[in-house]
Amino acid sequence: MKRYHQYEPLIIADFTANIWQHPLHKHNHYELIYIRTGKGMHVINGVTLPYESGNVFLIGPEEAHSFEIKEQTHFIYLKFTDQYMHGAGGQIRDGVQHLEYLIKSRETHYAGFKLSAQDSRIVDMIFNLVVGLRADSFTNDQIIWMQVLSLAAILQRNMPELKPVGPRGRDMQAIFCYIHKNIYYPNLLKAPIMAGHFNVSQDYIGPYFKRNTGLTLRQYISDYRYSMIRQRIAGGNYSLKQIANDFGLTDESHVSKVLRTSK
Structure with a gap:
């Protein structure tokens, strides 16, 4: 091709x-x-x-x-x-x-x-x-x-983002969409908050995600954040302080920790 x-x-x-x-x-x-x-x-x-x-x-x-x-x-x-x-x-x-x-x-x-x-x-x-x-x-x-x-x-604002749980394929699109949109806000990616957003129990959303992706919800979020931070670092135009601010991390050392633990 x-x-x-x-x-x-x-x-x-x-x-x-x-x-x-x-x-x-x-x-x-x-x-x-x-x-x-x-x-x-x-x-x-x-x-x-x-x-x-x-x-x-x-x-x-x-x-x-x-x-x-x-x-x-x-x-x-x-x-x-x-x-x-x-x-x-x-x-x-x-x-x-x-x-x-x-x-x-x-x-x-x-x-x-x-x-x-x-x-x-x-x-x-x-x-x-x-x-x-x-x-x-x-x-x-x-x-x-x-x-x-x-x-x-x-x-x-014209994307078909779904909030309630519906057919399985659309459910996963909605969850991915939610994670991608809120990757800059760690507090919104906690299981209880996500469960409330999708109107399901906290004990349901994690196993549901793992069953459909083969990854834990926490691992997917961690890997996704890691890939985006690495992309910014590779561009050479963002300081660690700027990256920390963008992704809602505490400081530069928190960025370094994310990079170490996600390798």
Whole structure:
């Protein structure tokens, strides 16, 4: 399978196509894809789903996807790397948690975001603004980043997050979604708090999670926090103090302890 490699932190693409030119592929970056006009099918991870004007998709590096165009389609792409999120050019990104949450919960919205009429109008304006800023993306970098965060906020409120316990597959999506969203707030990841959120007993949620994932709830949270902290450290733009503040940890030594105990 073809794999595309992007080395720039951010690429903004705006194009219209009658025939999709790319094979089924993966890539090393994330893609926010806006369907300005047109219709067809989006093939992602072996599942074929219809798309139409106004749809937004979020694709990660390990998603294999392609489009089958049935009606001329106007695509707008925001293609960004981990470097873009975690301090491109040595600049630490404010508000990165919102985008991290959206990315880590991709499994809840493979089929695209179902936006309200009002949110659809706002998203259209944001994408149009970003396209208008791309001619000088270096000078407009901070403005573009603010638009990306605005998109993240709108897409988050259109995610199918479930609070009550329902069918099993959807239950696990909801639990993962809750953990990813609240990884920065340790007090909200305690079993009694999570059990209350999902309206189940404290003695139920841990065994339920272990039965469906093979990991204890505590181990999954620990591993997930570890992977996110390691990602920030690898970027070289975050101090241990900043990381501690971001993840609700006591201080720098607490960060070091998390890294030691999660290896």
